[in-house]
């Protein structure tokens with residue numbers, strides 16, 4: 097039986113208008129000349145109860161994609177479907193409730209002028225999560241759920257450490273009992289010593305509550321223990337999607353291989369190419385052909401002429417005994433061994 101898709105992005109494009117002034121000064125540059133292509137034809141599905149990682153280097157479009165999914169940004173093209181229903185950027189209160197986001201900087205989701213009790217209590221009231229008489233008990237349950245004591249309820253966000261604040265941001269997101277959590281680099285701003293505990297917390301909650309989680313990160317090594325599937329983003333495109341073990345053992349895109357090669361040796365499973373060199377091209381001035389051509393150690397003439405589409409390259413058995421599609425956007429995916 098096919099797994100149920102909770103959230104599906106279809107062909108999402110996002111353009112940011114850059115330096116309109118410049119275009120005017122240098123005379124005649126068309127509007128499209130200065131558009132920054134943050135996302136270009138991105139399709140990705142999140143299944144019920146799964147933990148899916150989205151990885152890629154800085155500027156590849158991960159946060160832009162997260163913002164489209166949660167309705168904070170309207171795409172120039174493409175659609176978001178929730179349980180099969182098209183939902184625009186103008187979301188109903190129910191859709192807003194059911195898709196929650198955790199940000200890199202926990203301050204973005206916590207009001208510094210409100211105690212935790214007031215801020216999260218307000219959400220419980222507005223969304224009628226529990227009857228008013230049960231709000232206090234629910235608040236205690238929520239902070240305990242993220243590993244904090246009930247004393248935190250009467251403190252302000254500024255009184256906490258980064259790790260505690262991120263736990264509170266997670267409690268806040270979970271307060272409204274979402275189905276989906278989009279976690280955009282939830283530990284990048286935290287001390288290395290607390291990163292693992294917060295990641296494990298998200299992972300435990302995902303399993304206990306049956307949440308569908310899109311976990312966004314830079315670092316491929318941390319997602320290995322957290323996620324079942326991985327999608328790799330490069331310059332506004334998804335370039336590879338596969339089961340997590342398959343991604344590490346049998347990557348089918350040179351960019352993914354470079355990401356894996358850049359992981360410290362202890363965690364490496366393949367050692368073929370050196371870590372990725374150079375910078376990506378500008379998203380304002382994209383090359384003809386493959387976007388990875390300028391950094392690809394295996395580039396061929398075809399890569400400079402034809403833009404490779406994301407396509408099915410194999411279906412591989414997973415730890416759960418199912419078969420998982422392996423998608424790659426490399427002309428020569430089958431030749432990567």
Ligand SMILES: Nc1ncnc2c1ncn2[C@@H]1O[C@H](COP(=O)(O)OP(=O)(O)OP(=O)(O)O)[C@@H](O)[C@H]1O
Nearest residue numbers: 112132134152153154155156157158159160161379
């Ligand atoms: N509001 C904006 N206006 C103009 N350009 C933007 C805006 N937001 C993002 N961009 C550009 O869009 C591209 C994608 O940015 P985005 O923040 O989505 O990347 P990211 O993968 O989340 O990067 P990071 O890992 O650094 O968080 C980048 O080139 C960025 O400079």
Ligand SMILES: [Mg+2]
Nearest residue numbers: 158159160280
């Ligand atoms: Mg980001």
